[in-house]
Amino acid sequence: xxxxxxxxxxxxxxxxxxxxxxxxxxxxxxxxxxxxxxxxxxxxxxxxxxxxxxxxxxxxxxxxxxxxxxxxxxxxxxxxxxxxxxxxxxxxxxxxxxxxxxxxxxxxxxxxxxxxxxxxxxxxxxxxxxxxxxxxxxxxxxxxxxxxxxxxxxxxxxxxxxxxxxxxxxxxxxxxxxxxxxxxxxxxxxxxxxxxxxxxxxxxxxxxxxxxxxxxxxxxxxxxxxxxxxxxxxxxxxxxxxxxxxxxxxxxxxxxxxxxxxx
Numbered sequence: 165x166x167x168x169x170x171x172x173x174x175x176x177x178x179x180x181x182x183x184x185x186x187x188x189x190x191x192x193x194x195x196x197x198x199x200x201x202x203x204x205x206x207x208x209x210x211x212x213x214x215x216x217x218x219x220x221x222x223x224x225x226x227x228x229x230x231x232x233x234x235x236x237x238x239x240x241x242x243x244x245x246x247x248x249x250x251x252x253x254x255x256x257x258x259x260x261x262x263x264x265x266x267x268x269x270x271x272x273x274x275x276x277x278x279x280x281x282x283x284x285x286x287x288x289x290x291x292x293x294x295x296x297x298x299x300x301x302x303x304x305x306x307x308x309x310x311x312x313x314x315x316x317x318x319x320x321x322x323x324x325x326x327x328x329x330x331x332x333x334x335x336x337x338x339x340x341x342x343x344x345x346x347x348x349x350x351x352x353x354x355x356x357x358x359x360x361x362x363x364x365x366x367x368x369x370x371x372x373x374x375x376x377x378x379x380x381x382x383x384x385x386x387x388x389x390x391x392x393x394x395x396x397x398x399x400x401x402x403x404x405x406x407x408x409x410x411x412x413x414x415x416x417x418x419x420x421x422x423x424x425x426x427x
Contacts, residue, residue: 166193167253167305170224172201172213173233173293181291185233185298192283192302199224208236209418210260214327215343215351218264219398221250231301232256233293244277244296245322246310255301257292260325267324274322275314282313329353336369338423339401341416348409349383352401352422358393360426366393368403369423370414377403393424 169189175181182203189196201220205213213234221230235242235257243258249265249272256262258276266272277300279287287295303313310316330353331338337358343351360366360379367374368391377391383404386392391410396402403422404410416422 166195166197167227167229167307168224169196169198169229169231169301169305170201170220171198171203171231171233172205172216172220173203174205174207174209174213175203175233175293176207177203181293184291185231185294188284188294188298189231189302189305192299193306196302196305201230205234206418208234210234210236211325211327211342212418213261214263214325215400217261218327219400221252221265224252226251227253229253229255229301229304231297232261233297234261235259235292238292239289242323244279244292244300245317246275246277246300246304246314247319247322248273248310253301253304255297255304257297258323260323262322263324263327266319266322272319273316274319275310275316277314327353328355333423336423336425338421341418341420341422342400344411344418347404348411348413349396350403350410350414350416350422351396352403354401355399357395358401358424365427367425367427368393368414369425370416370420372415374425375414 245258247254249269254262282299284295284299339352339354342353364379366377368377377393378386380392383392383406386406388407392404405413
């Protein structure tokens with residue numbers, strides 16, 4: 165039985181990119197089942213893809229092949245890689261997308277894909293999702309050993325992003341925005357609870373602020389239109405407006421810095 169493939173990208177749904185990758189996978193490994201994690205990652209947002217991946221791994225079985233393509237450096241010197249970690253497989257660009265994968269598994273292994281070893285006639289310089297990553301994921305799904313198509317390298321050589329980042333500045337805790345979901349909820353770069361009491365008031369320090377927020381279990385514990393801070397279902401600190409859009413309310417986007425100061 166072929167291993168499950170979970171496909172994530174920033175390709176969107178308007179163009180034929182997703183379908184072409186799936187077609188190549190099925191031609192190489194006809195029995196592969198492909199689950200779409202999402203193809204609506206913000207364009208070029210490596211941190212966004214890394215967060216979505218980190219938040220999803222545990223919900224899929226061992227031996228799943230994660231095909232992740234958020235690749236603003238396609239055609240450059242960045243390497244195409246395979247990672248074995250957390251009892252699963254990961255295929256995509258070496259640009260930091262898989263940082264949480266290998267940081268959480270000390271036994272992780274990595275390989276650089278040899279494109280000429282893949283069953284692809286022509287490899288474009290702009291669509292490695294279809295011509296390199298998809299074929300590699302298909303071969304892994306059908307049980308191919310990574311050594312047949314890739315050369316092992318040190319995990320320490322892999323590119324990293326600062327998905328988890330925070331800095332203390334006096335009484336303030338500063339973080340970065342790493343993701344904004346469809347509701348406008350803001351995910352921050354801390355994957356552990358805040359060390360302030362529930363029900364406490366926290367000032368969200370921004371150029372237009374400060375804004376008053378309440379530290380709660382969920383956004384439903386504040387009034388409609390009010391600002392809440394809580395630990396989301398994936399363990400990250402999140403800011404939301406109950407039945408509103410926190411990103412618009414606060415005027416922030418991915419990459420912006422947010423500082424929290426308890427009252």
